[in-house]
Amino acid sequence: MTKHPPPSAGPLAGIRILDLTSVLMGPFATVQLGDMGADVIKVEAPAGDSTRHLGPMRNPGMGALFLHCNRNKRSIVLDLKHPEGRAAVLRLAATADVLVYNVRPQAMQRLQLGYGDVAAVKPDIVYAGLHGFGQQGPYAARPAYDDLIQGATGIPALSVLAGGDVPRYAPGALADRIVGIAAVNAILAALFHRQRTGEGQAVEIPMFETMAQLTLGDHLCGQTFEPPLGPTGYPRILNPDRRPYRTLDGYICTMFYTDRQWQSFFALIGQPALFADDPRFATIGRRTENIRLLYAMVSEAMATRTTAQWLHVLAEADIPHMPMHTVDTLLDDPHLQAVDFLTPQEHPSEGAIRAMRVPARWSKTQPAQRHFAPQLGQHSEELLREAGYGPAELAALRASGALDPNP
Known part of the structure; x- marks a missing residue:
């Protein structure tokens, strides 16, 4: 049983991510950045990320989904609706290379944490927004969830064309995870641009457009041409006999x-x-x-x-x-066992758990787990001290109600 994750600097060692995301799409993006060595600061509301409370758990606030999507992160609890909480986030942002959020941009503006606000304290920040829709279209202010985006980009309808009896969502958080991966690509490219030019920038990663690209990449087909050379739909993929x-x-x-x-x-x-x-x-x-x-x-x-x-x-x-595996038989797959994909670990608060290693293999800077998923607010004081807060400021921040009350 591994008591501590193996140490590894990783290719993003020295990069700091200010993570204002919650649920799945954003945390799935930032956990990949953390696995690659970035220092990920997870800013949570007083109630904590909602995934803390989902699925089986041994202790409150440490659900299974949360454990998998929030390793290699440090948790700080701040109430951003308090002016003091907003000020603390800006002080943290001044030390960061990237800020990532996945609420609607309008909410960030209301909190006075829009790109202009953050760039004022960190001009070369990469300010990455994961949200439902591009901000230039009529859907800009709409809320979005995985199921909604799957439906809006035709995935349930395709299941009927492929022989299903009724429209069905893909049985997984497909949009959240694909858009999370797209966000990692965009953030890394923006960091590369900054390294070459010194310029930060705002980057928008919309769910709808990202998943529309996924659907239409396969199924635009004859409608690619003007005038069309045929209908939409890739026949092989839509074949009812394309199945186990x-x-x-x-x-x-x-x-x-x-x-x-x-x-x-x-x-x-x-x-x-x-x-x-x-x-x-x-x-x-x-x-x-x-x-x-x-x-x-x-x-x-x-x-x-x-x-x-x-x-x-x-x-x-x-x-x-x-x-054809089931989820249960996949756990015993001989190849996954041979490459140690699922590894037993001893979480300091949750006991014995099963973790998934980083799939990619690197010859020089292997990404790896360095920290277990944190308890709510586990690193609040540590992170604020790193941002320059002294004892009196910490006490005042707690007294204001902007910082979690538990030292």
Whole structure:
């Protein structure tokens, strides 16, 4: 059992992130920056990030989702509606390289923490906003959640086109996590620009536009052209038979794409001449035109053997395949075990937990966990002292109600 996370400076060592985000999208972005070595200061309201109270937990305020999205961060509790709390955030911002928030920009303006306010104390700050919609359009002031953005960008409707009975959201916080990754990319690029020029800037990462790019990148298709060369929708992806295939005793995932793979498939089902003799299957373009027929053939064939039999013959034929995991069986996947993806740890307050390591491998500056997810306000005084607060100022801040009352 690992009692302490392994130390690692990481490629972002020396970068300080002032993290005003909560729930999932923002914290998922900043945890990645923290994993890469940045010093992430998590500013929480007195009630704490709402994810502290979600899911199973051993102690109040330390829910499972919070633990996974808030490691490598230090927590300070400030009430930003107090003038003294706002002043404290600005003093912290003066020491930071990046400020990240995920409330609507209008809320930051009301708090007098807009880009102009923050740039006044830190001109080269990278001021990154993750919010629902670009601020130049009619949706600018609307609230946004993962489900709303999935629906607005066509994901539930695509599930029906692909053979579902009713529209369904993807069973995961798809938009929150994808936009979180997009935010990391944008923040790192802005930091690179600052390194070259000395210039800070405001960066907007909108959920709607980011996810619209994801949907339309696959499905704009014939509507790419003016005049259109065909309808929207990528036929292979929308094929109702594009799914895990039922076998005699379970399911299997396999993918036929190249000429060689389809040739091998036809041989496996005892019809090798189809590839050479049937023009519908001879090229990738013709196969795409006839993909519904092909996937129906695959579906019918898969039902004739057991999962183990298919795993064996597909491996021998060098055809891409994987077992269909459940979330529970994924925990026991032999590859994840071999690469130590899930590691047992001893959290100082939560006891034995299972953590996920950083997926990427680096030869020089390996990102890693350095700190466990913090308790609410665990580092309040430490961080304020680093920002220059003396004992009298700390006492006054507490007395004002802007700082958490527990020393």
